Amino acid sequence: MHDQGLLLVNLGSPLSTEVADVRQYLNQFLMDPHVVDLPWPLRRLLVSLILLRRPAESAEAYKLVWQPEGSPLVVISERLRDEVRKLWSHGPVELGMRYAQPSIESALLRLAEQNVKSVVLAPLYPQFAESTTTTAIEEAERIVNKHKLTLELRTLPAFYEDESYIHALVASARPDLEQDFDHLLLSFHGLPERHLTKLDPTGNHCLQSADCCQTASDEVLAGCYRAQCLRTAERFASAAQLQPQQWSVSFQSRLGRAKWIEPYTEEQLEELAGQGVKKLLVMSPAFVADCIETLEELAIRGREQFIAAGGEDLHLIPCLNDHPEWAAALVRLCEARRSS
Ligand SMILES: C=CC1=C(C)c2cc3[nH]c(cc4nc(cc5[nH]c(cc1n2)c(C)c5CCC(=O)O)C(CCC(=O)O)=C4C)c(C)c3C=C
Ligand SMILES: [Fe+2]
Ligand SMILES: [Fe+2]
Numbered sequence: 486m487h488d489q490g491l492l493l494v495n496l497g498s499p500l501s502t503e504v505a506d507v508r509q510y511l512n513q514f515l516m517d518p519h520v521v522d523l524p525w526p527l528r529r530l531l532v533s534l535i536l537l538r539r540p541a542e543s544a545e546a547y548k549l550v551w552q553p554e555g556s557p558l559v560v561i562s563e564r565l566r567d568e569v570r571k572l573w574s575h576g577p578v579e580l581g582m583r584y585a586q587p588s589i590e591s592a593l594l595r596l597a598e599q600n601v602k603s604v605v606l607a608p609l610y611p612q613f614a615e616s617t618t619t620t621a622i623e624e625a626e627r628i629v630n631k632h633k634l635t636l637e638l639r640t641l642p643a644f645y646e647d648e649s650y651i652h653a654l655v656a657s658a659r660p661d662l663e664q665d666f667d668h669l670l671l672s673f674h675g676l677p678e679r680h681l682t683k684l685d686p687t688g689n690h691c692l693q694s695a696d697c698c699q700t701a702s703d704e705v706l707a708g709c710y711r712a713q714c715l716r717t718a719e720r721f722a723s724a725a726q727l728q729p730q731q732w733s734v735s736f737q738s739r740l741g742r743a744k745w746i747e748p749y750t751e752e753q754l755e756e757l758a759g760q761g762v763k764k765l766l767v768m769s770p771a772f773v774a775d776c777i778e779t780l781e782e783l784a785i786r787g788r789e790q791f792i793a794a795g796g797e798d799l800h801l802i803p804c805l806n807d808h809p810e811w812a813a814a815l816v817r818l819c820e821a822r823r824s825s
Pocket of ligand 2 (some may be wrong): 674738
């Protein structure tokens with residue numbers, strides 16, 4: 486049977502580096518109630534304020550990393566889709582982006598045209614957050630209902646400590662880990678603290694103590710993005726045989742004035758330089774594909790900050806991108822979901 490499709494979903498990028506396209510993308514993204522989780526009037530007001538300056542600033546940042554074929558995130562995700570197509574023998578494989586193009590709608594309609602009966606929906610986020618995973622799932626469900634598609638969706642859960650994902654991370658980082666370095670910073674995308682506390686099933690665990698994420702029960706861990714990031718980092722360090730003093734974790738990409746989860750990457754870069762770290766490796770396991778947040782925020786701006794604070798070099802370890810071990814790991818994960 487060739488009727489079990491696979492839909493890979495990632496976040497999406499502006500259509501071009503034109504300010505108008507970046508504004509349209511940021512508006513669609515930030516007006517998503519799972520991203521800016523305020524009541525509509527407040528969300529509209531806040532996003533409109535952000536859209537006064539952010540599109541021009543972000544457009545400049547996108548220009549620094551844009552590839553001839555388009556946004557790095559989209560181009561790399563397409564390459565991953567092509568690798569996965571070679572390995573998935575159960576039906577067609579498509580790629581959909583939550584915002585902008587190629588849309589989840591176009592991808593699901595292509596799958597439906599090919600008469601698939603079921604689709605494994607794979608949000609390409611190793612750690613769960615409502616602002617990424619939940620919104621991708623809801624959008625896919627909305628499209629199925631809108632077009633009355635007769636296909637069953639089976640969602641791949643967060644895979645933050647899956648052994649094959651961790652091994653793929655180690656394999657892809659190995660060439661850089663074999664070079665001389667003083668410290669490895671694992672910089673995950675951040676989240677407003679409220680996004681964590683509102684999902685705390687106990688109501689009094691998340692962010693109540695400095696080690697809440699290390700002492701999280703399975704029930705708390707299931708909904709806690711920060712605890713899942715720390716779990717990924719620990720599993721990675723153990724599999725890569727790193728000593729505890731060789732690595733640390735931080736959270737990047739803070740937006741707005743609300744408190745986001747800590748420690749902040751910007752501060753950690755200065756702290757590490759102050760401690761005498763000269764050669765810093767940085768990797769970002771929350772992203773499976775390199776994007777503006779790794780290529781510009783870390784490899785360009787982060788590098789400048791680190792050197793200004795006394796460091797000598799910051800080297801960014803590429804994301805998993807289309808690494809063959811990652812494509813194989815992803816297919817294994819999705820196959821388990823197909824038959825479960
Ligand atoms: C990896 C998981 C991600 C989480 C969690 C996440 C939450 C989150 N993000 C913003 C705001 C922005 N994020 C932006 C870019 C961006 N974010 C992710 C992933 C996560 N976001 C990716 C993969 C990307 C890259 C997109 C690309 O085209 O390369 C941006 C846009 C760029 C910029 O202006 O900096 C914004 C804005 C919020 C508010 C949030 C949680 C509430
Ligand atoms: Fe983001
Ligand atoms: Fe926690």
